[in-house]
Amino acid sequence: MTARLDRWRARSEYVVMPLGALLVSAALFSVFLWALGKSPADFFALIWRGGFGTWFSIQNALLRAAPLILTALCVALPARLGLVIIGGEGALVIGGLACAVISLPIAGVWPAWAVLLVMAVTAALAGGAWIGMVGALRTFRGVNETIAGLLLVYIAVALLNFSVEGPFRDPASQNKPSTFPLPAEAMIGPIPGMEVHWGLIAGVVLAAAYYVLIDHTTVGFAARVTGGNIRAAKAQGLPVGRLVVGFSMLAGAAAGLAGFFEVAAIHGRANASLAAGYGFTGILVAFLARHNPLAILPVALLFGGIAASGGLIQRRLGLPDATVLLMQGVIFVTLLASETLYGRIPFFRPADERSAAR
């Protein structure tokens, strides 16, 4: 009985600590708002109203949670192998661009389902290749994966700008250069009864699949061993290089799909709006979920809600649109600072250890 209780205590650390970090950052941000002469109570009430208070705002939150789930998976999967790859924004942009380009000759010619299938596969492959490249550079050349991933974000955005300004530009898009739009019938509709597109379902399914893959299969176990101790993994004869490249590709495929849904369900074309920062918020989501694919789902919803309430905060409190970004920064810093407390708070330790420590 006590053994069971102890286990729950030990596990609860992984829920209590991130929640505690969230509360601390909310407190810090309240002090900041108060110093600026704004009411913290109003601020958090507006986040609640804009993100979760009504059916409309919940749908809005879910709409933004969908790409966050997918880009967070892009961070979480390599993290389990001990890699900090934060290039999800680049994979999203490349996925979106690639599927928009491939749709140009077939949209309106092929049946809609075939167009969408080809687009989805292309986006996943493009995103997978993009982050797979980071994994391969790490494995075969020893290039630091964090810097390489981030550089590839800027390269992806430059490729997007080049493509929509040049070879794939729709001459009708004046102010905002874009690729040619998809015909209406080749767009993804909402989930029946909601205004949220199917990207949400795809995110949930993929998160579940990645959870099973990493926590309940042999390959996943090998990946976790690699993340725990790469030398031990090599000594065991695990194919570390192939694992790193393979999981990087799976990670990038998720972010690439996020790009597909942004194109096929929201914008209907590829343009600069693809680089809306979902890839960067996804980093925070993955870290807060401690790189657990299932925990990503509620965290993505939370940040989707915060993002959805941004407009309301801007209008009502007269705060700039970067307020959400700044709050994310505060949360991220607090969250990482809380890492230092893991295993040091006696409450979470088993009873015998606690008495021994005393």
Place this chain on the structure above:
Amino acid sequence: MTSDPGIWTVLLAIFAGAIRVSTPFLFVSLGECLTEKSGRINLGLEGTLIFGAMSAYATAYGTGSPWLGVLVAGFAGLGLGTLHGLLCNLPRINDVAVGIALMLFGTGLAFFFGKPFIQPAAPRLPGLPLGDWTGNPAIAAALEINPLFFVGAALALLMAWGFKTTRWGLIVRMVGDSAAAARAMGYSLSQVRLICTALGGFLSGIGGSFLSLSYPGSWNEGLSSGQGLIAVALVIFARWNPLRCFIAALLFGGAGALGPALQSIGISQGYYLFNAAPYILTLLIMIASVSPKRSLKDAPSELTITR
């Protein structure tokens, strides 16, 4: 020179651009060089660069003095660097992850407080007109060089000399190369690293002030676009040598000036691809300069990023 003015225009523009664009790279990479020499990495310098640019611009606009802006930007960077140093001194904290968090935090701070300063024009840092004697307006414009460039160059020399010969330089190198040896000599690792990280932040903040007060010389949210990050990668290319940081910064400045230079003679095809040139160059150089087989020569061995 008369046969093909196009080529000469491009070369002159690249040369001038290299000097103009390289200054932020120079300051950030020198700051990062100092931090990394002490065995720590700060990926957050991208955020520091943006925050420095914003605070310099706001100060210059508010007070009318661009040099005060430079100073404030330095102290803004010092603040972020100190925060990074303090967080990384806590046990079990990954300095790469903290760097990413501070990148986000610095960007958030800059965008939040920078909103009101996107429209108004602040006084800019004056350049030194070094090319007036030529009588050629194009060359004169190219040779109008910001004093911060020379400050950076002098700093590179000073740092190279300092690492090599001074007691402080020795301590920093020892802390970065062998924690055990430094502990045995009775130096506090966390103190030395904190100081190096904070000073690294100070230099990056100054690099940011150059962006908003000299070139391109205005504040907007896309101002830095990864330059802080390139500068971090550039330190690896420069093998943790301040003098080579200077050369590398010039090289990257030149790469950054390629797109606008070609556009100036009417080659606008692929302008956005040329904009990607510095990033691609950084990636290629990283691929070429590291190897999985041997650990990097000259790298501080306590540095997590190369282990």
